[in-house]
Amino acid sequence: MTGLVGRGVERVDGRAKVTGAARYAADNEVSGVLHGALVSSTVARGEITELDPSAALASPGVVAVYTHQNLPRLTVPPDFPYPKSFVPLQDARIHHNGQPVAYVVAETLEQAQEAATLVRVRYRAERPTAHLVDALDEAFLPDEFRGRPNEHVRGDAAATLDQAEVRIEREYTSPTQHHNPIEPHTTTAVWNGNSLVLHESAQGVVLARKIVADAFAAFDPRPDVRVVSRYLGGGFGAKGPTWPHTLLTAAVARQARRPVRLVLTRAQMFTMTGHRAEYRRSLRLGATRTGRLTAVVDTSTAQLSRTEHSIFNSSDSTLHLYACPNVHVRQLGVRLDLPTSSYMRSPETTAHFGLETAMDELSYEVGIDPVELRVRNLNPRLPYRGKHLLECYRLAGRAFGWARRDPRPGSMCEGEEHVGWGMATELHTYNANASTAELVVGMDGRATLRTASQDIGTGTYTVVTQVVADGLGLPLDHVTTLLGDTAFPAASISAGSSTIPSVIGPVSQAARGARDAVVAIAVADPRSPLHGVPAGDVVTEHGYLFARGDRDRRDTYRAVLSRHGRPVELTGSTRNTPGHTFGAVFVEVRVRRRLGSVRVSRVVAAYDPGRVLNHRTARGQVIGGVAWGIGFALMEHTVVDPNTARVVNPNLSTYLVPVCADVPPVEAIFVDRPDPSSNALDARGFGETPGTGVPAAIGNAIFHATGRRLRDVPFTQDRLL
Amino acid sequence: MRNFGYTVARNPADAVRFAAGTPNSTFVAGGTDLLNLMRDGAEAHDHLVDVNRLGLDGIALDGAALRIGALARMRQVAEHREVRREFPVLSQALLASASPQVRNMAAIGGNLLQRTRCGYFRDPGSPCNKRVPGSGCPAIDGYNRGHAILGGSDHCIATHPSDLAVALTALDATVHLLGPDGTRAIPITELHLLPGATPHRETARRRGELITRVDVPRTGAAARSRYLKLRDRATFEFAVVSVAAALRLDGRTVRDVRLAFGGVGTRPWRDSRVEAALRGRSLTHPAIEAAGRVLVRDAEPREGNVFKVELVQRALASVLAELGGLR
Ligand SMILES: Cc1cc2nc3c(=O)[nH]c(=O)nc-3n(C[C@H](O)[C@H](O)[C@H](O)COP(=O)(O)OP(=O)(O)OC[C@H]3O[C@@H](n4cnc5c(N)ncnc54)[C@H](O)[C@@H]3O)c2cc1C
Numbered sequence A: 001m002t003g004l005v006g007r008g009v010e011r012v013d014g015r016a017k018v019t020g021a022a023r024y025a026a027d028n029e030v031s032g033v034l035h036g037a038l039v040s041s042t043v044a045r046g047e048i049t050e051l052d053p054s055a056a057l058a059s060p061g062v063v064a065v066y067t068h069q070n071l072p073r074l075t076v077p078p079d080f081p082y083p084k085s086f087v088p089l090q091d092a093r094i095h096h097n098g099q100p101v102a103y104v105v106a107e108t109l110e111q112a113q114e115a116a117t118l119v120r121v122r123y124r125a126e127r128p129t130a131h132l133v134d135a136l137d138e139a140f141l142p143d144e145f146r147g148r149p150n151e152h153v154r155g156d157a158a159a160t161l162d163q164a165e166v167r168i169e170r171e172y173t174s175p176t177q178h179h180n181p182i183e184p185h186t187t188t189a190v191w192n193g194n195s196l197v198l199h200e201s202a203q204g205v206v207l208a209r210k211i212v213a214d215a216f217a218a219f220d221p222r223p224d225v226r227v228v229s230r231y232l233g234g235g236f237g238a239k240g241p242t243w244p245h246t247l248l249t250a251a252v253a254r255q256a257r258r259p260v261r262l263v264l265t266r267a268q269m270f271t272m273t274g275h276r277a278e279y280r281r282s283l284r285l286g287a288t289r290t291g292r293l294t295a296v297v298d299t300s301t302a303q304l305s306r307t308e309h310s311i312f313n314s315s316d317s318t319l320h321l322y323a324c325p326n327v328h329v330r331q332l333g334v335r336l337d338l339p340t341s342s343y344m345r346s347p348e349t350t351a352h353f354g355l356e357t358a359m360d361e362l363s364y365e366v367g368i369d370p371v372e373l374r375v376r377n378l379n380p381r382l383p384y385r386g387k388h389l390l391e392c393y394r395l396a397g398r399a400f401g402w403a404r405r406d407p408r409p410g411s412m413c414e415g416e417e418h419v420g421w422g423m424a425t426e427l428h429t430y431n432a433n434a435s436t437a438e439l440v441v442g443m444d445g446r447a448t449l450r451t452a453s454q455d456i457g458t459g460t461y462t463v464v465t466q467v468v469a470d471g472l473g474l475p476l477d478h479v480t481t482l483l484g485d486t487a488f489p490a491a492s493i494s495a496g497s498s499t500i501p502s503v504i505g506p507v508s509q510a511a512r513g514a515r516d517a518v519v520a521i522a523v524a525d526p527r528s529p530l531h532g533v534p535a536g537d538v539v540t541e542h543g544y545l546f547a548r549g550d551r552d553r554r555d556t557y558r559a560v561l562s563r564h565g566r567p568v569e570l571t572g573s574t575r576n577t578p579g580h581t582f583g584a585v586f587v588e589v590r591v592r593r594r595l596g597s598v599r600v601s602r603v604v605a606a607y608d609p610g611r612v613l614n615h616r617t618a619r620g621q622v623i624g625g626v627a628w629g630i631g632f633a634l635m636e637h638t639v640v641d642p643n644t645a646r647v648v649n650p651n652l653s654t655y656l657v658p659v660c661a662d663v664p665p666v667e668a669i670f671v672d673r674p675d676p677s678s679n680a681l682d683a684r685g686f687g688e689t690p691g692t693g694v695p696a697a698i699g700n701a702i703f704h705a706t707g708r709r710l711r712d713v714p715f716t717q718d719r720l721l
Numbered sequence B: 001m002r003n004f005g006y007t008v009a010r011n012p013a014d015a016v017r018f019a020a021g022t023p024n025s026t027f028v029a030g031g032t033d034l035l036n037l038m039r040d041g042a043e044a045h046d047h048l049v050d051v052n053r054l055g056l057d058g059i060a061l062d063g064a065a066l067r068i069g070a071l072a073r074m075r076q077v078a079e080h081r082e083v084r085r086e087f088p089v090l091s092q093a094l095l096a097s098a099s100p101q102v103r104n105m106a107a108i109g110g111n112l113l114q115r116t117r118c119g120y121f122r123d124p125g126s127p128c129n130k131r132v133p134g135s136g137c138p139a140i141d142g143y144n145r146g147h148a149i150l151g152g153s154d155h156c157i158a159t160h161p162s163d164l165a166v167a168l169t170a171l172d173a174t175v176h177l178l179g180p181d182g183t184r185a186i187p188i189t190e191l192h193l194l195p196g197a198t199p200h201r202e203t204a205r206r207r208g209e210l211i212t213r214v215d216v217p218r219t220g221a222a223a224r225s226r227y228l229k230l231r232d233r234a235t236f237e238f239a240v241v242s243v244a245a246a247l248r249l250d251g252r253t254v255r256d257v258r259l260a261f262g263g264v265g266t267r268p269w270r271d272s273r274v275e276a277a278l279r280g281r282s283l284t285h286p287a288i289e290a291a292g293r294v295l296v297r298d299a300e301p302r303e304g305n306v307f308k309v310e311l312v313q314r315a316l317a318s319v320l321a322e323l324g325g326l327r
């Protein structure tokens, strides 16, 4: 251990990224590659009655046009991570607006795109239903999804609620939202005989390989699939599942007998991949006058599609966050003529927006400070991992100056602006999945770590490199980390904040194992100055092996291994358990009195992620998460036309996400105490924790500023007139 | 986007002659709107005539007017010292537009002729009377938060998106054109047309006419002017509602006032009745409120944009209170 772990080491891949040396999936040069362009449906529901590719086929450079009439039948892979539940271009049915109906391949991208506009399609269209309000009476309790039921009952919430001293009964809504990573989804499929290599923008290469192999299950022989995704220009959950365009590209390349590349357009990213579903949440809290929760009834309604019923934004937090003996959670759904939704950064946010706003409403109802109210209701049964939540409230509250807050709405004014302070708890449930890492320390004294994990922009390359260098006692630049390739040992998908908890255990196990192996070789080698030193008395630092107490007796990794004549190889595979990470966020807003416009002017947040492995990348997650929370609260909104169920704003000029000027300086505080129950060097999953409470904290601050309680995001200024 | 030809014109007359003689051609300046429209499939042209090298990018102030070459960049005008001093509303409107990158590329003529941001218009998968005459207007019964409450018709309710045009409208600018039949000048208030039954006809510009210059008269009011832009995020976004105001007071009495509005009209909106309600009166909150009511008297809001009726009045009140030093 050389103290590298924890330090805010700069990104080891930073230089490659800013110089363009980093090759993203669509950057790879593939000789003879054809370019694909998708034609998408302009109706949301119905059937293709006529499809005429002749003009497209006659267009310059076009090699083929694939449709449901000529593409071989694929197998629909199981629901996760293939949530789509059907494969397009297999029959004439249309399930949503923007569904692919034809796949054009041409010699150049421009030729493919132009030809795609020439494919003539006629439909028999039926009237779609586009919004929850239009079909609320059709809400139902869906079957469980991924083994998780949609109803949870503890105690008798309904009866307790009836007798509660204080009751809060409210509705909260949030619209459809899209991930919009800056790098569009892309696939390049290269067949060589029966082997398929996919250069894919994927958050999980191993799962993507499985899905593609499943789709070709009926082919004889079944193809041998490799998925490569070295760098990702953002994922946010969008690239966690595998979407139809990947399967179609693989199928089309096989038919065309040429490599094929497809890059979705920004507009296609709004219909051909996932989104955060539209939500309505009815929350009923019962409490005593002293602010103790006695009952919670949480009934949410999510948009589903006609073809599946997956609930991706669970209401788990309602069950776990606060101590309450009587809880009834129901996660209902309504089928609409829209694409399948999926996970999107911090799925808890929808639940938290309701719960943490309702808690603020309760705090005013019972006249108890919002922080104090939460402390009174802290769940004592939270596993070890919740212990430092109190510390988060304290640290962030103190740094924010919460003690000076006058709770009366409208009590703070500066010139034309109302100033408001609000807070919320942050909570995220992270995953941990089986992972393996393989470490080779070469005769040159350099180490290479391989694992089929991914860096989705969050810093995996950097943190893994730190852990390896630290475990071995090598300088950072003597360690190379290779990720994102199914040719490497299998590892977890990078989603649900699972990368660190899944991968760091195996990586550090391999690093320590390799270190011990090299030390053993050295002390057994009569040619080594360390010959005969007890292994336990050898220290490794900066590429050297020292005898503790006599630092003149030293050797180097390079010398030990070159004498040894072969590299040392170690594989690590440990299994971690999922858990929760907590935090607290405090927000200041300024609302222009007459115009209603809202500006977030200050954010302070504190977190307990166990041990912080890299303060710089961890802080990056806080800034990013807060920016997401601001977007969720103030602007993000996919507009779906009520009559056609077609997205009206499928571009970054009209789907607004925060710009820098919308995001104030963010103060991030970490409790930074090891969590021995996590075998990832005492670190828990963290990435998606920041942001979960931000929309509620902003709404709570707006209430404090103005006395206006907003329950529907986004809080655009018209809602405050 | 299909293939197109491209010619760089060397002088204004050549540009006009070439465009007039080339079927399905158009001018391109910064290309920041045109190329997006072509990529999105909202426009298609066989030939582009590049007008960036016509020597029309000067900015000059003389005794009578500010003369802005049509190919001056948004940034150049915004940062021009005399523009900032004598016509602050122009500089502010430009700086509140788009992003630094776009402002470096985009020219004044192109800015005035940029097309609506109505989402249906920019999506060839949707009907739209403006893009395909007679195909219908899905915005009227659909999503219309960004749309106009003034000047709309049963055929189209799209707003004109330019901030600069709003400021120029307040300042009574004149647009100079060169066409196959020679030069002419029209007030900016006559450049953009109301949609009526022909929303695809957007401007009074005739086929092949090149905007060469925009003149802004010097007035006492212009120097005391301001642009207020309200939008859904802090920067890099079009107006939900905007107000360009120029005010000259004599004591508390309004000597001269010029007002134009963005985000509310199907064209940069000017209504002389609003100014008449203020001119010669004492600048008070009740007077401003009365003027605001005049502005929205004929408003025809839809489900999604009804809030603009109130918001534009408050924006007007806010900007006039600030210009007039009212508390
Ligand atoms: C992301 C983004 C955000 C934006 N935000 C804003 C905003 O907040 N406020 C705002 O006002 N604008 C905004 N804009 C629009 C921007 O201001 C316009 O795209 C720009 O001003 C157009 O100028 P251009 O020189 O690029 O025109 P081009 O795209 O080259 O041309 C536009 C049109 O004008 C015609 N044309 C150009 N010059 C002449 C001429 N001299 N004579 C005759 N016809 C001509 C072209 O034929 C074309 O039809 C934004 C644009 C983008 C891309």
Ligand code: SF4
Residues within 6 Å of the ligand: B116, B118, B119, B120, B121, B127, B128, B129, B130, B131, B136, B137, B138, B139, B140, B147, B155, B156, B157, B158, B199
């Ligand atoms: S408002 Fe105008 S531009 Fe928009 S869809 Fe209707 S006709 Fe087209």
